[in-house]
Amino acid sequence: MSSQRSEPTGLYGADADEPAQRRAFAGGAVPVAVYGLGKMGLPLAAVYAEASGAVTGVDIDPDVAEAVDAGECPVEGEPGLPEAVERLAADGSLSATTDAVDAASEASVHVVIVPTLVSDDRPDLSALEAAVRSVGEGLDAGDTVIIESTVPPRTCRDRVAPWLEAESGLGLGEFGLAFCPERTMSGRALEDIRGAHPKVVGGADDESTRVAELIYGGITDAEVYAVSDPTTAECVKVFEGLYRDVNIALANELATLAGEFGVDVPEAIEVANTQPFCDIHDPGPGVGGHCIPYYPYFVISEFEGATPLLETARHVNEYMPEYTVERATEALADRGRDLAEVTAAVFGLAYRPGVDETRASPGVDVAELLADRAETVYAVDPVTTDSPPAGVERVSLDDIEARELDLAVVTTAHEAFESIPWKAFDDVVVLDGRRQFDGDAVGHPLVRLGDGSGEN
Incomplete structure (x- = not known):
């Protein structure tokens, strides 16, 4: 009482x-x-x-x-x-x-x-x-x-x-x-x-x-x-997250078709967005954080009505870490290498640049997938304090140049990654999931998610 x-x-x-x-x-x-x-x-x-x-x-x-x-x-x-x-x-x-x-x-x-x-x-x-x-x-x-x-x-x-x-x-x-x-x-x-x-x-x-x-x-x-009423206010919050999840899923699904289109999908998205009614988000290796990946389930699991759009969007976004690893595997195979025999580094465990948060982070998912498939996996993140997944060794940005890398996967666009010592690596394939780099900056074979133009 x-x-x-x-x-x-x-x-x-x-x-x-x-x-x-x-x-x-x-x-x-x-x-x-x-x-x-x-x-x-x-x-x-x-x-x-x-x-x-x-x-x-x-x-x-x-x-x-x-x-x-x-x-x-x-x-x-x-x-x-x-x-x-x-x-x-x-x-x-x-x-x-x-x-x-x-x-x-x-x-x-x-x-x-x-x-x-x-x-x-x-x-x-x-x-x-x-x-x-x-x-x-x-x-x-x-x-x-x-x-x-x-x-x-x-x-x-x-x-x-x-x-x-x-x-x-x-x-x-x-x-x-x-x-x-x-x-x-x-x-x-x-x-x-x-x-x-x-x-x-x-x-x-x-x-x-x-x-x-x-x-x-x-x-x-x-x-x-x-x-x-309170329910309307609750819907406002949930709807904001649902909009972003569905929108990102659209961008991500388009990115998976980039090779068939033969174009740089983010370039097309950027110009499409010059129309006032168009606001497509950017594709990436997945959706993380404590909000967007979870809000769809506040509707999918709680209400009886059919929610095929929300469920499909979740499926698309949850698939993106797997797609990222598949693209990395293909890029290595194009150069005569087998993922099972390489040393890989994941750059970014945080779900968002500059934020110490790894909940539902695509970088963590990518690291876990690589740990199951590659010979050796390192994780580099100057922001997060959480431990990397099992089978992944954490390495500082200063120390990574001493490691021999075959594959580098960028999953978070931390500002500090602008100083990644690309020249220190002899022969590395780079998959940039956040389009933080261009070929001139990397100086190695570069694959960017959503770029099917053949100019990697």
């Missing part, structure tokens, strides 16, 4: 006018709890703390909570975040704990941004359920719960609201509930949250939407779009 604060500080259903509520929020009179201090959650907590001066971050990892509470930043690769956490913890605007129920008991605004993983092609909402039920235990009338975790459509309606009601003993309408999707990218989270992208809010009722608009109007400089 919910605890009772001595003085109500909630914004939902309050009699105070909006200017007074905005001042209360900005002045620290409306305590906020942010549940989940990961790569997206900690930047969000920091921005909330900058705007309100009264934020408690919650994380199940005691090392993370202790670090943030001490002003240390456990999240790497986010410009400005370490300085922000240090400053905000020092002035008392941001603290952290592992006690979600206690934090919920003190807060009036609850922001949940825990991960939604995918297991066996189905979304796993266990982390969300645990966080929401903890919020429910400390929920008071007048509080507002905001979900930022990416979830299947109808999650707020069918799951979150019942969980909150069951734990709090309150009914929806005594507290507010809204979905406000996270719209940030790794490596630029603070910039994105503060105003690089419009914010979307969808409340379970008009009052929930009003409060969510008021709150996000206070933490971002971007426009805030209010939609009809």
Whole structure:
């Protein structure tokens, strides 16, 4: 059951006018709890703390909570975040704990941004359920719960609201509930949250939407779009990812036909995109990260309607690491070499340049496939801290020139790869999955994904 604060500080259903509520929020009179201090959650907590001066971050990892509470930043690769956490913890605007129920008991605004993983092609909402039920235990009338975790459509309606009601003993309408999707990218989270992208809010009722608009109007400089309900807002987030997955699949499928076309497919795509209605993405060795590869399953596995387009797009994109290795095998065979007898290097384990994230990364998949088929496989990545797959030896960019390579596969366009010492290798075949290089720069046989023009 919910605890009772001595003085109500909630914004939902309050009699105070909006200017007074905005001042209360900005002045620290409306305590906020942010549940989940990961790569997206900690930047969000920091921005909330900058705007309100009264934020408690919650994380199940005691090392993370202790670090943030001490002003240390456990999240790497986010410009400005370490300085922000240090400053905000020092002035008392941001603290952290592992006690979600206690934090919920003190807060009036609850922001949940825990991960939604995918297991066996189905979304796993266990982390969300645990966080929401903890919020429910400390929920008071007048509080507002905001979900930022990416979830299947109808999650707020069918799951979150019942969980909150069951734990709090309150009914929806005594507290507010809204979905406000996270719209940030790794490596630029603070910039994105503060105003690089419009914010979307969808409340379970008009009052929930009003409060969510008021709150996000206070933490971002971007426009805030209010939609009809939480399900619509959930769809906005999922649809964004589905669009990109399908679009990339189109580009990737066209790239696999490059040899039959006899053209450089990305060149044709670039010029096709000069039409205002055309916006085809770039092909590559696959789709990685914690978003796009997973969102299709939020629809495919959760709803009964047929989804052939989404399923086909996923199949195409999941096939691209295999296609990349097949192209490398063909390029070696054209020069009288057998993949089983070569030493290969994969340049890039991160799913995106400059980001320490390997989840669902095509580079990892390519490395795993090569480990099963080539004699020796190295992995080079100056950004990621994760270990390479089994059977793959990690080598630094400085040390790779001392290795004798037969095959180099570029899977991530890290800026540091501009200094790959191509001249140090005697006879290497290069497959550039990201079109980072041209033949003059490499000085070796070069195959670029999507180029069927014969000018490799």
